[in-house]
Amino acid sequence: MKITLIQAPHTLTKFSAACPAVPPVGLAYLAASLIKAQYEVLVIDSVGEALHSYYPLEGDLLYRGLSLAQIVDRCQDGDVFGLSVMFSRDWPIAKTLIRRLKEKFPKALLVIGGEHATADPVGALEDCSELDYAVVGEGDFAFPQLLAAVSAGADLRSVGSICYRASERKIVLNPKLCRNKQMVQIPWPAWDLFPLENYLAEGFGWGVNRGRNMPIIASRGCPYQCTFCSNPNMWESLWTVRTVEDVIREIEFYIQKYKVTNFDFQDLTAIIKKDWIKDFCLELMNRKIRITWQLPTGTRTEAIDEEVARLLFRSGCRNITFAPESGSTEVLLRIKKKINLDRVYRSAQGCVCAKIDVKFNFIFGFPEDTYWHLFESVVFMVKLGFLGVSDVSISAFSPYPGSELFLQLQQKGKIPQKLDDGFYKELSFAADILSNVSWCERIPSKALDRMRTMALVIFYIASWISHPLRPFKRAYNFFNDIEESRLDKSLGDMKRRNKILRENKHA
Numbered sequence: 001m002k003i004t005l006i007q008a009p010h011t012l013t014k015f016s017a018a019c020p021a022v023p024p025v026g027l028a029y030l031a032a033s034l035i036k037a038q039y040e041v042l043v044i045d046s047v048g049e050a051l052h053s054y055y056p057l058e059g060d061l062l063y064r065g066l067s068l069a070q071i072v073d074r075c076q077d078g079d080v081f082g083l084s085v086m087f088s089r090d091w092p093i094a095k096t097l098i099r100r101l102k103e104k105f106p107k108a109l110l111v112i113g114g115e116h117a118t119a120d121p122v123g124a125l126e127d128c129s130e131l132d133y134a135v136v137g138e139g140d141f142a143f144p145q146l147l148a149a150v151s152a153g154a155d156l157r158s159v160g161s162i163c164y165r166a167s168e169r170k171i172v173l174n175p176k177l178c179r180n181k182q183m184v185q186i187p188w189p190a191w192d193l194f195p196l197e198n199y200l201a202e203g204f205g206w207g208v209n210r211g212r213n214m215p216i217i218a219s220r221g222c223p224y225q226c227t228f229c230s231n232p233n234m235w236e237s238l239w240t241v242r243t244v245e246d247v248i249r250e251i252e253f254y255i256q257k258y259k260v261t262n263f264d265f266q267d268l269t270a271i272i273k274k275d276w277i278k279d280f281c282l283e284l285m286n287r288k289i290r291i292t293w294q295l296p297t298g299t300r301t302e303a304i305d306e307e308v309a310r311l312l313f314r315s316g317c318r319n320i321t322f323a324p325e326s327g328s329t330e331v332l333l334r335i336k337k338k339i340n341l342d343r344v345y346r347s348a349q350g351c352v353c354a355k356i357d358v359k360f361n362f363i364f365g366f367p368e369d370t371y372w373h374l375f376e377s378v379v380f381m382v383k384l385g386f387l388g389v390s391d392v393s394i395s396a397f398s399p400y401p402g403s404e405l406f407l408q409l410q411q412k413g414k415i416p417q418k419l420d421d422g423f424y425k426e427l428s429f430a431a432d433i434l435s436n437v438s439w440c441e442r443i444p445s446k447a448l449d450r451m452r453t454m455a456l457v458i459f460y461i462a463s464w465i466s467h468p469l470r471p472f473k474r475a476y477n478f479f480n481d482i483e484e485s486r487l488d489k490s491l492g493d494m495k496r497r498n499k500i501l502r503e504n505k506h507a
Contacts, residue, residue, distance in 0.1 A: 001151055002040045002078040005031055008085050008094040009046050009065035011057070011428050014501070020493070021051050021064070021204045023196060025215045025266060026114065026139070027084045028189030033140035036187050039147065042078070043193040046071050051198055052500050061428060063093050072100050080109045080147065084139075085116040088401050089427035095128045102130035109150065113139035119230050119402030121163035123419060125171050134163040136173075138220075141180045183220065183242045188250055191258075200258060207296030208319050208357075209483040209492070211261035214254050218247045218280075222269040227335045228325070228363065230402035231268055239272060244279045251289065263293040270295050271304060278308065281315035292316045296486075298323030298361050309350035319486070320351055323361040327380025328373040335366060335405075341380065345387070352388035359391040359486045360384055364455070365440040365448045366397050367405065374443075378455045385462030390470075391486040392459050394452045397439055398427050409439065 007024045024045060034041050046065035054062045066074070075081065081101050085094045098110050113135040117124060121134035135142050142161035149159045156164055160177035180186065199205065205213030219241040222231045254260040271277050284291075298321045304312075312320070324344050326332055332339060351358050362377055381392055399406035399415060409415045415423070426437050438445035464471045477488045478495070 001080065001147060002042070003034055003080045003082060003147070004042045004044065004075055004078045005034075005082045005084070006044045006071065006075075006097070007046050007048070007065075008083050008090050008097060009055075009063040009068070009071075010087075011061060011063050011089045011093055011425070013428050014060045014062060016428075016494075016497075020206050020489075021047050021199065022206045022264075022266075023048065023191070023194060023199045023204075023215050024084060024086075025189055025217060026086065028191055028194060029186065030082070030084075030113070030140045030143060031193050032187040032190040033144055034147075035190055037144040037147070039144075041190070041193060042076065043190075044071060044074050045194050048195040048198050051202070051204060052496075054497070054501060057093070058425075061425060068093075068097050068100055071097060072104055075101065075105070077105065078108055080111060081105070082111045082113060082135075082143065084114045085112050086114040087427070088116045088119060088424055091116050091124070091127075091424050092421040095131075098128055099130050109133065111135060111143070111146070113143060115230055116401070117163075119400065120419070122171050122173055123401075125163060125165060126418070132164065136161045136163060137176055138180055140186065142177055145177075179221070179238045179240070181238070181240055183240050184246055188253075196258065200260070203262075203483075205262070205264045205296075206266060207262070207264040207294035208486060208489050210292045210294070210318065212259055213262045213264055214258065214260040215266050216247070216250065216254075216263050217266055218242050218270065219267045219272075223272070224269070224338060225336050225404075226325075227404035227408075228366070228397065228400070230400045230406075239269060241273065241276060244276065244283055247280065248283050248287065248289070251284075251291070252287075255289070255291065261291060263291060265293065265295050266297055267295075268297070270297075271308075274308060278311055281308075281311040281317075284315040290316070292318045294319040296321050304347040304350060306350040306353065309347075309354040309356065312351070313354040313356050317356055319357045319359070321359045321361060321486070322348060324380075325361065325363045326366075326373065327362070327377035329376075331366060331369065331373050331376075334368060345383065348384065348389055349387055357485050358389045359393065360389055362392060362394045362455075363397050364394055364452050365438055365443060367409065367439055367441055369397075369440050370442050371451075374451050374455070378458055381455060381459040382462045385459045386466045388467065389463065392456065393486070394455055396429075396445075396448060396452065399439055400427070414439070 005027055007027055031041050031043055050066045054064050055067055057063055083094055085091055102110060109132045110130060111133040112124060117134040118136045121136055124134050125131050146159050146162050149156060160174055163173045166172045200212040203209035203211060203213050221239045223237050223239045293316050296319060322344060324339055325337055348358050364374055399409050438448045474487055478491050483489050483492055
């Protein structure tokens, strides 16, 4: 059986400050698992093969990567096409691609996986009649079992973590498989099948460009149940971590084979066990592994104190992102974000003192937010600015399918039971200061956007007053294409993207 895995194009807006192109580590894990199961695997990484290509969608939306026609042309006859759709905002363009693939390969099976498939598998099959299956949860665990059942003509009711058509009118969602707790048994990502050098040569990655950036995962899942996050639906509450030895061996392998100089840890919750992170840092130093590494996706603070922060820096950690989401204790309680703001502050203080570049993530406009709650967040941001935190990002709340808040809004009738493309496309605007929709009961969208803009301005005033050389450093880095902070990265991404769009316009 021949399997073609495809990374769907990414959707973004013309104004997006953050549109990282990242080697698709989840798809690479899936490819490795399929190879282990002795399937023939072909990969089309539509983003990695065309990192500087953007195509217009409607309005201010773009999609990045190969054009849909190019993707279909590169596909060869195969038995199964598997599409990775990690973000729900990419579903409309992925759906169009699925229809074109079915038109060209009518006998092939079409399967989707990833966060979106897990969040709304039934809706995906209802929305796209050309789609045959959706794989829920860990694709590298469930997908090979689906293929084995299809090959053997077995009863699909025995296959966990899949959604399929039992008949034209009946869609069946099978119970989830138990999570795979033995991470050491999972083969490393099959990067040989991907255009990895395209990413490495220009420093593309989720974190700051500090050289040849490679994504890596040390753990899976998250033990917390934040109401705005789809993780509880995707991974449930089981957090599993690899051995330090296994992670170090993978790092050494990439250094030797791909000349990697920086590693972006893409774990949902990277630092939970203090002993693990200390052992990891000490092992890097004991082996004299000279790299930089980052925690760019947002982490918790339970295991970070001054001792850990010093070890992080000495072992090569240069950037870390904290994600408290709010500076209001009342909001944190409501969204089940089980953190203590004083403890967050002390953890950030330890990292700043250790000379690690620190960024904080916030979300404005949760359904029950008030202006007072946003004011509390701004006050906390000012404290962080004077402390020495380099950057903050402020996203507008968006109800991601599969999250608890999404289901609550759906039950209240504020989100339709059947989602349309307009809903998915609005998700693309959530990180921009141009969101068209507010899900907050008390704050309209325009006021929310003004609050986000004001909060960013106030934070950077506080940060730059207390560290007056920073604006000059940011300007120098911008004009010399240097990245040391997340603001450097965002400005650099916007600069490169706007240059490409101008060139395409005049071509």
